[in-house]
Amino acid sequence: MASCWSDSDTEDEMMGLRSSLLNALDAIETPAAFASSGEIGFVDPGVFVHGMGPIYLPLEESQARQMIEQAHQAPYGKGSETIIDTSVRNTWELHSGQFELRRPSWNTLLERVVAGVARELDLDSTVHAELYKMLIYEEGAMFKPHTDTEKAPGMVATLVIGLPSAHEGGEVVVNHRGQQKTFKLSNTQCSYASWYSDVVHEVLPVTSGYRWVLTYNLALDASQPRPAGGLQPPDNSYLYKTLKLWVEQDASLGPTSHFWYQLDHEYTEASISLRALKTRDLACVQALYEISTMLPVDIFLAVLEKTEHGTCDYDDDDRYHPYDAMYTEGFHPLEDVTSTTYEVKSLVDLDGKKVLRGRTLDTKSILQADCFEDISPEESYRGYLGNEGPDVTHWYRVTAVAVVARCSTASFLLGGLPKK
Ligand SMILES: O=C(O)CCC(=O)C(=O)O
Numbered sequence: 001m002a003s004c005w006s007d008s009d010t011e012d013e014m015m016g017l018r019s020s021l022l023n024a025l026d027a028i029e030t031p032a033a034f035a036s037s038g039e040i041g042f043v044d045p046g047v048f049v050h051g052m053g054p055i056y057l058p059l060e061e062s063q064a065r066q067m068i069e070q071a072h073q074a075p076y077g078k079g080s081e082t083i084i085d086t087s088v089r090n091t092w093e094l095h096s097g098q099f100e101l102r103r104p105s106w107n108t109l110l111e112r113v114v115a116g117v118a119r120e121l122d123l124d125s126t127v128h129a130e131l132y133k134m135l136i137y138e139e140g141a142m143f144k145p146h147t148d149t150e151k152a153p154g155m156v157a158t159l160v161i162g163l164p165s166a167h168e169g170g171e172v173v174v175n176h177r178g179q180q181k182t183f184k185l186s187n188t189q190c191s192y193a194s195w196y197s198d199v200v201h202e203v204l205p206v207t208s209g210y211r212w213v214l215t216y217n218l219a220l221d222a223s224q225p226r227p228a229g230g231l232q233p234p235d236n237s238y239l240y241k242t243l244k245l246w247v248e249q250d251a252s253l254g255p256t257s258h259f260w261y262q263l264d265h266e267y268t269e270a271s272i273s274l275r276a277l278k279t280r281d282l283a284c285v286q287a288l289y290e291i292s293t294m295l296p297v298d299i300f301l302a303v304l305e306k307t308e309h310g311t312c313d314y315d316d317d318d319r320y321h322p323y324d325a326m327y328t329e330g331f332h333p334l335e336d337v338t339s340t341t342y343e344v345k346s347l348v349d350l351d352g353k354k355v356l357r358g359r360t361l362d363t364k365s366i367l368q369a370d371c372f373e374d375i376s377p378e379e380s381y382r383g384y385l386g387n388e389g390p391d392v393t394h395w396y397r398v399t400a401v402a403v404v405a406r407c408s409t410a411s412f413l414l415g416g417l418p419k420k
């Protein structure tokens with residue numbers, strides 16, 4: 001009911017809402033990885049295939065062909081059924097009763113790998129690995145995008161260990177909430193890739209050689225609560241509620257209702273886009289983007305710049321070598337600031353497409369009051385020149401996300417220089 005408030009009530013209310021928005025955004029944490037990969041080294045698990053004998057590393061074609069003779073086409077889960085359809089999954093498989101891993105130290109190594117994966121995926125340390133299948137992908141073999149069904153009680157993730165075998169292609173591509181990673185298992189040593197069961201993944205076609213892997217189900221004790229990590233989207237309900245209030249109140253007050261939230265990392269004007277964002281920045285902007293599909297707000301990214309111009313002290317050497325001094329390296333603190341300006345250097349949409357440049361920045365719209373503090377500036381220094389003392393310009397740049405009430409997006413975008 002903004003219309004009944006006195007100005008000071010309104011201002012207090014707005015300040016309260018802004019600090020709630022700041023708290024809600026500050027509370028967003030870096031999510032755990034949804035998938036991870038790494039190298040293990042050249043370790044022989046002592047693969048012994050029943051009816052065949054030991055398999056030597058790296059895998060040779062003759063042994064690959066012999067194993068394929070023992071193997072069967074791998075099925076895949078479709079609803080409650082498992083079916084074989086080589087246009088979806090084309091892989092040879094040996095089930096865990098058909099082979100053994102005879103090297104006694106293999107389990108110790110496996111425990112180390114599983115502990116590392118548990119850390120990377122932020123899984124509880126009680127996670128244990130259960131050997132599931134051995135897979136051999138020959139030329140043309142692949143597995144189309146799918147998620148993994150729960151093959152054991154408490155199963156939360158899949159671990160694939162690649163064994164040394166020369167091959168090309170066969171990369172695993174994992175996709176989760178708009179993020180994609182590609183893993184290539186090693187030809188020459190053991191390596192691993194792991195992902196939460198609900199992460200969509202595919203194995204691209206092998207173009208030559210044999211891709212040879214062991215698959216493990218990673219499961220938590222059935223008594224453990226399921227981890228929130230990659231399985232569930234983070235809980236952004238507080239941010240949603242606060243933004244909803246802002247849209248209803250603050251956003252109806254001004255013609256260009258928006259606010260800026262400074263990101264943790266700096267990005268260059270050329271690179272800034274959703275894809276380039278790291279860790280918590282990605283989580284924050286992704287949360288805002290998801291909310292923008294439910295509330296009438298638009299999200300942009302920008303490089304914000306503060307420029308300070310003024311004079312500075314010069315050392316006596318400058319007076320006698322004025323032209324050298326023009327190129328003095330190092331930092332010159334401003335003695336007397338003659339002008340301070342704030343600008344939106346470059347505004348882009350989440351795909352990184354420029355929508356605006358050179359708009360004046362109203363610093364009151366930045367949620368963090370100390371936005372430009374603790375930033376090391378870039379500087380341009382002009383040394384002692386005849387009658388003029390030395391002068392200096394400092395530029396402080398930060399990257400921020402803009403949240404704009406959709407009713408004022410058009411006016412927000414006016415007032416900048418034409419995009420370049
Ligand atoms: O071969 C791989 O890397 C993955 C296999 C897979 O996705 C599965 O067994 O569900």
Ligand SMILES: [Fe+2]
Nearest residue numbers: 146147148201
């Ligand atoms: Fe899978």
